[in-house]
Amino acid sequence: MLYRAIIVISCFVLVSEADAQLDSALRKDLLVRFDSDQIVRTRSMTSPEDHPNQRAMTKIDSSNTAFLKEEIRTHGWPAPERVGPDGVKAAFFFVQHSPDPAFQEKMLPILENEADRNRIDKQEVAMLLDRVLVHRHEQQIYGSQFEERGSVLVAYPILDEMHVDERRLDVGMLPIGLYAAFLNYQYHPTAFNFVSLIGQIGVGTGTALMHKLWPF
Numbered sequence: 001m002l003y004r005a006i007i008v009i010s011c012f013v014l015v016s017e018a019d020a021q022l023d024s025a026l027r028k029d030l031l032v033r034f035d036s037d038q039i040v041r042t043r044s045m046t047s048p049e050d051h052p053n054q055r056a057m058t059k060i061d062s063s064n065t066a067f068l069k070e071e072i073r074t075h076g077w078p079a080p081e082r083v084g085p086d087g088v089k090a091a092f093f094f095v096q097h098s099p100d101p102a103f104q105e106k107m108l109p110i111l112e113n114e115a116d117r118n119r120i121d122k123q124e125v126a127m128l129l130d131r132v133l134v135h136r137h138e139q140q141i142y143g144s145q146f147e148e149r150g151s152v153l154v155a156y157p158i159l160d161e162m163h164v165d166e167r168r169l170d171v172g173m174l175p176i177g178l179y180a181a182f183l184n185y186q187y188h189p190t191a192f193n194f195v196s197l198i199g200q201i202g203v204g205t206g207t208a209l210m211h212k213l214w215p216f
Helices: 024-046 051-075 080-096 101-116 122-135 161-170 176-187 194-201 203-213
Strands: 146-149 152-155
Touching: 024 051, 024 080, 051 080, 080 101, 080 122, 101 122, 122 161, 146 176, 152 176, 161 176
Parallel strands: none
Antiparallel strands: 146 152
């Protein structure tokens, strides 16, 4: 399971900020769909062998991809002025969780531009960049994508791994060691001594880090 900027010429429409108005109906659709996205992913952490849930997740991801593609085709990327910051976050995760790698590649330069304008979280775009690179069988940049080996989640190969935490810090990500520990605890809680980890970093810090990891 799939847990350098690629320049793609895209035909997607961009809506100007001046023309954008809050679209309450679209925002609601995005948030309802995002709730479903997160529910099935939460279940997959506690019951990874639940095949009906895995099929449900695939169906939801495909539906959200189709929904977002049509929205982008007709109105452009959902701007924060139209759907609010939470609507933008939901739309991003539909891209991140899409079963269509070509769609993710097409969206990457658009979302990089949005991040440069501080209209989407830079760490989210970093996650998408890593996912695109992993799909292309290239080394990831930020170490955000993991695979399961036995009962442990490990990062896919990382370019210049010695300096990955510097790059992660630049976009607001956790150090990769802490991220890996929390990620493994989320999916394999009985295999990791979470109490010991919290003892080392403090309860307040641990809670803050968990909030940074969610949603996934």
